[in-house]
Amino acid sequence: MNRDRINKILSQIPTHFIIIFTILVWIVPTFGLLITSLRPSQDINSTGWWTVFTSQKAGGPYAQYCASCHGADGKALPGADLTDPNVISKYPRSLQLLALLRKDINGQPHMGDIPLPSAQEAADIASDLKSGGVTAPRFTISNYVDAMVGYRGTRTYAEDCRDKTQATDIHCNISDLLNPRGMGRAFINSLLVTIPATILPILFAAFAGYAFAWLDFKGRFVLFALLVGLQVVPLQMTLVPISRLYAQLGLNGTFLGVWLFHTGFGLPYAIYLMRNFLGSLPNDLFEAAYIDGASHWTVFYRLVLPLAMPAIASLGIFQFLWVWNDLLVALVFLGGTTPVMTYQISNMVTSLGAGWHLLTAAAFLSMLLPMIVFFSLQRYFVRGMLAGAVKG
Amino acid sequence: MNVQDVSKVRAALKKPSTSSQNIPKIMKQGKLTPWLYLLPALVLMSFFIVYPMITTIGLSFSNKDGTASAATTCRPDQSCWGVFENYHYALTSEFDFSSPGAFWTSFWKSSYGNNVTWMILMTAGTVGIGLAFAVLADRVKYEALSKAIIFMPMAISFVGAGIIWKFVYDYGTQNVQIGLLNSIVKALGGQPVAWLSRPGINTFLLIVVGVWIWTGFCMTILAAALKSVPDEILEAARVDGATEWVSFWKITVPIIMPTILVVVTTMVINVLKLFDIVYVMTGGNFGTNVIANRMYTEMYKNFNIGRGTAVAVVLVVAIIPFIYYNVRRFLAQEAIR
Numbered sequence: 001m002n003r004d005r006i007n008k009i010l011s012q013i014p015t016h017f018i019i020i021f022t023i024l025v026w027i028v029p030t031f032g033l034l035i036t037s038l039r040p041s042q043d044i045n046s047t048g049w050w051t052v053f054t055s056q057k058a059g060g061p062y063a064q065y066c067a068s069c070h071g072a073d074g075k076a077l078p079g080a081d082l083t084d085p086n087v088i089s090k091y092p093r094s095l096q097l098l099a100l101l102r103k104d105i106n107g108q109p110h111m112g113d114i115p116l117p118s119a120q121e122a123a124d125i126a127s128d129l130k131s132g133g134v135t136a137p138r139f140t141i142s143n144y145v146d147a148m149v150g151y152r153g154t155r156t157y158a159e160d161c162r163d164k165t166q167a168t169d170i171h172c173n174i175s176d177l178l179n180p181r182g183m184g185r186a187f188i189n190s191l192l193v194t195i196p197a198t199i200l201p202i203l204f205a206a207f208a209g210y211a212f213a214w215l216d217f218k219g220r221f222v223l224f225a226l227l228v229g230l231q232v233v234p235l236q237m238t239l240v241p242i243s244r245l246y247a248q249l250g251l252n253g254t255f256l257g258v259w260l261f262h263t264g265f266g267l268p269y270a271i272y273l274m275r276n277f278l279g280s281l282p283n284d285l286f287e288a289a290y291i292d293g294a295s296h297w298t299v300f301y302r303l304v305l306p307l308a309m310p311a312i313a314s315l316g317i318f319q320f321l322w323v324w325n326d327l328l329v330a331l332v333f334l335g336g337t338t339p340v341m342t343y344q345i346s347n348m349v350t351s352l353g354a355g356w357h358l359l360t361a362a363a364f365l366s367m368l369l370p371m372i373v374f375f376s377l378q379r380y381f382v383r384g385m386l387a388g389a390v391k392g
Numbered sequence: 393m394n395v396q397d398v399s400k401v402r403a404a405l406k407k408p409s410t411s412s413q414n415i416p417k418i419m420k421q422g423k424l425t426p427w428l429y430l431l432p433a434l435v436l437m438s439f440f441i442v443y444p445m446i447t448t449i450g451l452s453f454s455n456k457d458g459t460a461s462a463a464t465t466c467r468p469d470q471s472c473w474g475v476f477e478n479y480h481y482a483l484t485s486e487f488d489f490s491s492p493g494a495f496w497t498s499f500w501k502s503s504y505g506n507n508v509t510w511m512i513l514m515t516a517g518t519v520g521i522g523l524a525f526a527v528l529a530d531r532v533k534y535e536a537l538s539k540a541i542i543f544m545p546m547a548i549s550f551v552g553a554g555i556i557w558k559f560v561y562d563y564g565t566q567n568v569q570i571g572l573l574n575s576i577v578k579a580l581g582g583q584p585v586a587w588l589s590r591p592g593i594n595t596f597l598l599i600v601v602g603v604w605i606w607t608g609f610c611m612t613i614l615a616a617a618l619k620s621v622p623d624e625i626l627e628a629a630r631v632d633g634a635t636e637w638v639s640f641w642k643i644t645v646p647i648i649m650p651t652i653l654v655v656v657t658t659m660v661i662n663v664l665k666l667f668d669i670v671y672v673m674t675g676g677n678f679g680t681n682v683i684a685n686r687m688y689t690e691m692y693k694n695f696n697i698g699r700g701t702a703v704a705v706v707l708v709v710a711i712i713p714f715i716y717y718n719v720r721r722f723l724a725q726e727a728i729r
Contacts, residue, residue, distance in 0.1 A: 012531070012532075015528050015531055015532060016532060018524075018528055019525070019528055019529060019532060019538055022521070022525060022538075022542065023538050023541050023542070026541055026542055026544070026545070026604065027541055027544075028572070029556045029557060029559070029560050029572070029604075030544075030545075030548075030556055032556075032559065032560070032572060033555065033556045033559060036559065044570065045564075045568070045570065046568055046570075047568070047570065048569065048570050048571075048572070048575050049570070050572075050575075204432045204433045204436065205433065207429040207430070207432060207433065208429060208430050208432075208433035208434075210429055211426045211427075211429035211430045212430075215421055215425060215426040215429065216421070216426070217423075217426035217427065220426075225719055225722060225723065227437075228718055228719050228722045229715050229718065229719050230437065230441055230442075231718070232661050232711060232714065232715050232718060233441055233445065233708070233715075234664070234665040234684070234704070234707055234708060234711060235665070236665070236667070236684055236687050236688070236704045236707060237444065237445050237448050237704050237705075237707070237708050238440060238441060238444035238445060238448065239444075239691070239704075240444070240447075240448055240451060240691060240697055240700060240701050240704070241443065241444035241447035241448055241451065242440065242444050244458070244697075260436065260440065261440055263436055263440075264436040264437055264439060264440025264441060265440060265441065267433050267436055267437050268437065268441070271433060296421060296425055296429075300429075321546075321547060324549070325548070325549030325550065325551070325552075326549075327549065327550065327551050327667075327668050327671070327672075328667055328668065328688070331692075332692065342549050342551040342552075345551050345552070345555065345672075346551050346554075346671070346672055349554070349555070349558070349672055356559065356562075356570070359555055359559075360555065360559065362555075363551070363552045363555040363556065366549060366551070366552055367547075367548050367549070367552045370547040370548065370549070371544075371547055371548075373547070374544070374546070374547035375540070375547075378540060378543075381546075382543075382612055385609065385612060385613065386612070386613060386616050
């Protein structure tokens with residue numbers, strides 16, 4: 001290898017270092033959320049998520065003193081199953097536990113060569129055993145199940161259903177997915193809000209964009225300049241009058257109300273993008289069509305709509321992500337009657353104080369669909385962004 | 393911004409071009425036809441944007457539930473601005489006017505002060521990191537992947553981002569730290585901190601979240617502009633002995649300046665309207681309030697329509713200069729079409 005190449009590689013090292021460092025900073029928080037959402041709740045609250053990568057399960061005094069005989073899962077000795085609640089309940093505190101550990105078992109010292117744990121360590125072992133923290137598996141999907149059905153108890157949905165101790169609003173069958181407190185129901189609501197609220201503005205924007213690009217009318221320019229200004233009007237400006245009006249019309253809490261609101265608000269940007277795209281189509285195309293005697297309507301739906309597919313795609317992604325991720329509009333117009341995913345999560349944070357295990361799972365569920373859309377259609381997303389760059 | 397610069401931006405962004413002159417002469421249209429195509433959009437926009445804007449301005453001069461003038465809410469023993477009483481509240485209630493020093497302190501604790509902090513730091517952060525990353529990523533083989541990762545938070549809702557970062561900032565107990573930041577602090581020998589409830593630091597930590605979300609946006613637009621900088625100019629500078637650093641500041645930055653300005657104004661508008669991050673992470677408590685969250689609190693927690701709309705109008709007035717800039721940029725683009 002010659003000197004130049006080595007020099008070049010060496011000079012590149014700081015660049016690589018900065019880029020990789022930035023990438024890590026960007027991705028680690030999300031990654032931590034994903035790992036956390038897959039851990040049992042006892043683990044989440046006792047150790048950081050990064051400890052799952054250390055070889056032993058979450059260190060702790062149990063692993064140090066007991067695991068070598070009782071096994072990592074507490075089931076290694078059939079005569080002394082540490083997952084059996086009846087066994088554990090005899091030693092609720094460090095005092096009883098230490099007394100047991102000092103005793104001989106079958107003529108041999110209980111602990112063998114291992115030194116006796118301190119009082120504090122024994123207390124930790126006892127509480128770990130009681131909560132089942134020692135014996136639970138390292139990863140679980142029960143957080144996702146609990147989040148989907150809106151489980152609010154102290155154990156897990158599966159355990160409650162097994163022991164028939166579930167709350168009155170849990171039925172332990174498929175209908176739990178529609179529990180109004182759960183993410184399953186919210187997912188459906190989010191879809192019901194988002195799909196029409198994505199299609200409607202694109203449709204109307206295609207009409208208007210065609211008029212702005214290829215039809216001549218008075219005030220065309222002024223109207224379009226006005227549209228550019230409307231793009232940045234803050235949402236907050238319009239919430240109060242609309243919600244008052246909706247209250248009179250009975251549209252508060254209805255899907256129709258939210259669809260219309262998102263459509264109205266998404267239009268300025270959508271028209272702007274559409275008009276710029278349609279305006280860039282070649283002149284001859286339209287001339288030829290008109291010479292052949294096509295009407296405006298024929299040109300619009302036989303020529304313009306198919307050709308505008310790239311613009312429609314990027315607009316669709318934009319509007320989809322915007323509506324799906326929106327909290328404010330959902331909060332004001334839908335609220336708790338038909339909760340969408342963002343509402344459900346913010347509710348968990350602000351009022352119910354749900355544990356991290358539910359919160360992380362719920363957050364990840366809400367991110368799933370946008371992530372899929374984003375990574376599969378990133379090209380269109382970026383293209384749309386470059387053409388418009390401003391969204392209310 | 394001069395016309396030549398604008399044309400460069402347009403070339404960079406591959407903006408299509410059109411003008412009224414190149415509409416085919418042959419096309420026949422009734423006088424009504426364009427309006428039929430425009431009708432649904434115009435109706436919806438006037439109903440959902442124009443009409444509420446006007447109503448909001450009207451409501452901001454009324455009382456709690458919009459039934460009487462704001463002047464009726466005045467208390468006899470306090471100063472009053474008549475029908476502008478809601479603006480009196482919106483503009484002054486957070487400030488301490490007893491002395492200039494007290495005013496200065498109270499300003500930086502108010503939602504306005506916080507919005508200014510947000511505006512400066514988040515705009516600088518997103519544009520700065522975005523530009524730096526776009527420049528650096530241009531030189532490595534894994535450019536696409538690294539850009540996709542920086543861009544990814546754009547797909548995540550503010551609520552989701554709020555959860556992600558609340559977890560990073562989590563303050564556990566003295567013994568157990570499950571939040572990443574406090575664990576790092578502890579590993580370095582420091583004391584864990586309840587980050588989000590400590591005034592002074594918390595706003596900065598919320599801004600970090602904003603930067604995390606929006607940097608990808610700035611980076612993508614700036615990267616497209618960077619690709620349009622002609623290689624010959626940079627090559628010529630290199631031949632003349634200019635270092636990378638000098639040619640970046642003296643050549644690249646001036647050429648992409650129009651794009652930088654577009655990104656900056658877009659970010660400023662976004663920051664002024666910012667609501668979700670604060671709402672989810674602190675609810676505007678502990679001295680982290682911003683204007684948009686204050687409007688929500690007045691409106692939907694205190695149920696005071698007059699005050700809520702007045703705060704909204706203040707917000708829009710703050711944005712007007714940027715709307716003006718946006719329209720002017722558009723007109724400049726149209727002029728060269």
